[in-house]
Amino acid sequence: MTTPLLDIRDLHVEADGSPVIHGVNLSIPIGETHVLFGPNGSGKSSLLATIMGLAPYRVTSGEIWFKGQRIDALPVDKRAQMGLGMSFQRPPALEGVTVEAFTAAIGSSALLESEASALDFNGFAERDVNAGFSGGEIKRWEILKLLLKRPDLSLFDEPESGVDLEHIAAVGKAIDRLLGADTPADPQRTALVITHTGFILDYIHADVGHLMVDGRIVGSADPRTLFSHIKAHGYSMPPVTANVSQTI
Numbered sequence: 001m002t003t004p005l006l007d008i009r010d011l012h013v014e015a016d017g018s019p020v021i022h023g024v025n026l027s028i029p030i031g032e033t034h035v036l037f038g039p040n041g042s043g044k045s046s047l048l049a050t051i052m053g054l055a056p057y058r059v060t061s062g063e064i065w066f067k068g069q070r071i072d073a074l075p076v077d078k079r080a081q082m083g084l085g086m087s088f089q090r091p092p093a094l095e096g097v098t099v100e101a102f103t104a105a106i107g108s109s110a111l112l113e114s115e116a117s118a119l120d121f122n123g124f125a126e127r128d129v130n131a132g133f134s135g136g137e138i139k140r141w142e143i144l145k146l147l148l149k150r151p152d153l154s155l156f157d158e159p160e161s162g163v164d165l166e167h168i169a170a171v172g173k174a175i176d177r178l179l180g181a182d183t184p185a186d187p188q189r190t191a192l193v194i195t196h197t198g199f200i201l202d203y204i205h206a207d208v209g210h211l212m213v214d215g216r217i218v219g220s221a222d223p224r225t226l227f228s229h230i231k232a233h234g235y236s237m238p239p240v241t242a243n244v245s246q247t248i
């Protein structure tokens with residue numbers, strides 16, 4: 001069996017003294033896109049932030065492995081160098097750091113104009129990152145940032161929330177392009193995506209959906225089947241089929 005790109009083993013996490021993740025197991029093979037569903041406050045963003053290594057999330061027990069290496073004690077910059085990237089739900093503004101300077105710092109200046117055009121994000125090069133951006137502009141920059149960096153594993157925290165209907169297609173297509181293989185021989189890139197609206201499922205090839213409740217992944221299924229079930233019945237797992245695994 002090949003080593004998964006991301007392997008999370010019985011992960012427990014606290015934030016500022018409050019337990020937020022209570023024993024998550026999650027394995028993502030290289031080239032797969034997994035989708036995380038769950039009610040507000042179930043721990044989805046905390047899980048992504050913990051994988052990325054962000055404060056104030058602290059692993060109290062369990063392990064996170066990436067590319068066969070244990071990463072849960074590594075700082076965020078080291079994880080980014082290893083190939084992890086994240087688009088944030090509510091990113092901070094980087095006062096004094098322009099879009100142009102940020103892009104140059106990650107060595108992607110040559111790509112900025114064309115990738116920005118695809119996301120209708122022209123005219124932002126000299127503005128400070130996320131400073132005064134509208135909600136939808138923040139989301140488009142967060143996706144553009146990943147397109148410029150092309151991480152091996154992309155973590156998307158609600159990439160479509162706050163994006164107007166005209167730009168949703170551009171965001172969905174950009175993510176699909178980001179996750180696409182560079183050559184036919186390559187696998188797709190790998191991703192973990194949080195969505196409430198499910199819009200993103202119209203644009204990307206998603207392999208597995210997980211349901212997170214109260215800080216645990218309580219079951220996994222085909223993402224579209226799971227999303228349809230949640231829309232009709234709320235946050236519960238669909239009846240067991242060959243395509244579904246339940247942990248409760």
Ligand SMILES: Nc1ncnc2c1ncn2[C@@H]1O[C@H](COP(=O)(O)OP(=O)(O)OP(=O)(O)O)[C@@H](O)[C@H]1O
Binds near residue numbers: 015016019039
């Ligand atoms: N720094 C913190 N201090 C205390 N509690 C926290 C902290 N960060 C997160 N939490 C709590 O952890 C729980 C999970 O939060 P999280 O943001 O991960 O949920 P979520 O599933 O992403 O929710 P949503 O769908 O609303 O974005 C919430 O109850 C939240 O209040």
